Amino acid sequence: MAVDFRGHPMFPPGFNSPTRFEADVYDCEVWGKIPTDIEGNFYRMQCDFEYRPPQNEWMTGFNGDGHISRMRFSNGSVDYKGRYVKTARMKAERTARRRLFGVYRNRFTDDPSVADIDRSAANTHMYWHGGKLMVLKEDSHPWLVDPQTLDTLGSWDFNGKYTAKTMSAHPKIDPVTGEMIAYGYEAKGDLTTDIAVYTMNPKGEVIKEVWLKSPYLGIIHDIAISQKYVLIPVIARTTSLERLKSGEPMWQWDGSLPTMIGVLPRDGDAKDIRWYKGPARNTLHFLNATDRGGKLTMELPTSDGERDPSQIRRWSFDLKSKKDSFQEDVVSPTSGFLPRMDDRFLSTDYRYAFLGSRDPSVPPDVKRAPGMAAMGPFTSNVMQRLDVRTGEIKQLHVEPVQSLQENCFVPRKGAKGEGDGYVMAIASNYESMTSDLVIADAQRLDEGVIATVKLPFKLRSGTHTNWYPQSVLPPVKDELS
Numbered sequence: 001m002a003v004d005f006r007g008h009p010m011f012p013p014g015f016n017s018p019t020r021f022e023a024d025v026y027d028c029e030v031w032g033k034i035p036t037d038i039e040g041n042f043y044r045m046q047c048d049f050e051y052r053p054p055q056n057e058w059m060t061g062f063n064g065d066g067h068i069s070r071m072r073f074s075n076g077s078v079d080y081k082g083r084y085v086k087t088a089r090m091k092a093e094r095t096a097r098r099r100l101f102g103v104y105r106n107r108f109t110d111d112p113s114v115a116d117i118d119r120s121a122a123n124t125h126m127y128w129h130g131g132k133l134m135v136l137k138e139d140s141h142p143w144l145v146d147p148q149t150l151d152t153l154g155s156w157d158f159n160g161k162y163t164a165k166t167m168s169a170h171p172k173i174d175p176v177t178g179e180m181i182a183y184g185y186e187a188k189g190d191l192t193t194d195i196a197v198y199t200m201n202p203k204g205e206v207i208k209e210v211w212l213k214s215p216y217l218g219i220i221h222d223i224a225i226s227q228k229y230v231l232i233p234v235i236a237r238t239t240s241l242e243r244l245k246s247g248e249p250m251w252q253w254d255g256s257l258p259t260m261i262g263v264l265p266r267d268g269d270a271k272d273i274r275w276y277k278g279p280a281r282n283t284l285h286f287l288n289a290t291d292r293g294g295k296l297t298m299e300l301p302t303s304d305g306e307r308d309p310s311q312i313r314r315w316s317f318d319l320k321s322k323k324d325s326f327q328e329d330v331v332s333p334t335s336g337f338l339p340r341m342d343d344r345f346l347s348t349d350y351r352y353a354f355l356g357s358r359d360p361s362v363p364p365d366v367k368r369a370p371g372m373a374a375m376g377p378f379t380s381n382v383m384q385r386l387d388v389r390t391g392e393i394k395q396l397h398v399e400p401v402q403s404l405q406e407n408c409f410v411p412r413k414g415a416k417g418e419g420d421g422y423v424m425a426i427a428s429n430y431e432s433m434t435s436d437l438v439i440a441d442a443q444r445l446d447e448g449v450i451a452t453v454k455l456p457f458k459l460r461s462g463t464h465t466n467w468y469p470q471s472v473l474p475p476v477k478d479e480l481s
């Protein structure tokens with residue numbers, strides 16, 4: 001049967017209809033002037049759909065096929081490349097010319113023919129570490145992709161040293177030691193409460209493995225690290241065998257569950273973890289953590305309940321006390337979707353967060369962009385720099401026909417201090433129905449966008465982004481032929 005997406009509730013006309021192509025654009029159109037001290041590669045992921053998913057896959061696009069884009073900046077010019085991650089799952093479905101994998105992280109809904117095939121859609125995030133570009137999905141092992149050609153190189157288990165079945169899409173790379181702290185939850189298979197935490201040296205070799213038990217089966221989408229600790233928050237979204245068997249969406253918010261935060265010394269073992277407890281908090285992504293003496297803090301966007309607006313808060317842990325609770329304070333009322341920072345300061349004392357947020361006082365221009373009338377409340381129209389010490393915000397509004405996706409901080413070539421560089425993000429342009437990459441000076445967001453890269457097509461809503469300077473990647477090969 002030929003592919004036909006009509007009538008599927010996940011794909012109303014507009015930016016979220018499937019894209020379904022790979023592309024190269026040499027020397028992209030640029031409005032404005034790209035500073036020549038931006039030299040390197042902006043990577044971003046999206047979930048796309050080659051084949052029509054089951055009709056009850058209505059709640060999330062996070063089960064689409066991984067599609068990675070790379071925009072290489074050099075001397076004020078940008079070359080674009082976009083490729084699918086050719087996972088085992090995608091190959092099986094291409095061979096069958098139909099969807100074989102069922103709904104999000106639910107084997108009970110798969111076609112029996114794929115029971116032994118890696119379920120990874122490799123669609124969430126990418127990290128360069130130990131000479132490898134890993135594309136990540138939290139229910140599986142990483143897939144490797146060539147950082148230049150974006151050719152898929154295969155699944156990766158760190159030469160057999162990564163024994164957990166899963167690796168989250170949010171490992172952390174310590175800029176001081178060059179180590180990567182990676183982890184998996186449901187690490188012994190679906191619905192298990194096992195967590196495995198790994199340390200890889202700068203060469204990408206596993207040098208430490210710690211197995212833990214989660215207090216309950218909740219989502220652990222992200223972690224935070226300080227110089228001495230790994231913070232592992234278990235969030236009140238839970239699942240069960242009954243839920244999966246019924247075909248309901250995997251995760252269900254349960255506000256009666258506590259937020260549990262495991263604090264594991266990076267030089268410690270399973271016996272050294274302390275679990276701190278607080279009321280249910282709705283959050284997925286964290287900003288950063290810092291330890292100073294016996295005091296450990298982390299900042300994050302969170303809300304009290306599933307439908308409350310989020311704000312940036314600080315959780316503080318008094319490691320010298322025997323208390324198992326933590327203190328919560330508001331840093332800023334900004335919603336702060338998908339918080340990022342200058343990753344050169346990750347795990348250390350830092351000052352700036354780079355955020356997307358929504359300013360409701362500036363409505364979308366639905367005359368120029370009628371498609372924006374149907375947009376949800378979580379779309380972002382401002383790019384912000386938040387000073388987490390003082391709460392001061394500098395921000396810019398994008399065009400009222402643009403909706404921002406996750407931003408990424410880009411240090412300028414030769415950058416010195418924290419935040420010395422640029423912020424860039426893909427924006428869906430609902431007037432042209434194509435995607436833009438907007439670039440601003442990270443220290444002068446209030447001066448507006450300095451350059452926009454105009455892609456001649458749309459990209460679907462993305463998941464995560466990262467920036468790698470050309471100097472850390474293999475040499476560029478000629479792409480003219």
Ligand SMILES: [Fe+2]
Pocket residue numbers: 124169170221285464
């Ligand atoms: Fe994420």
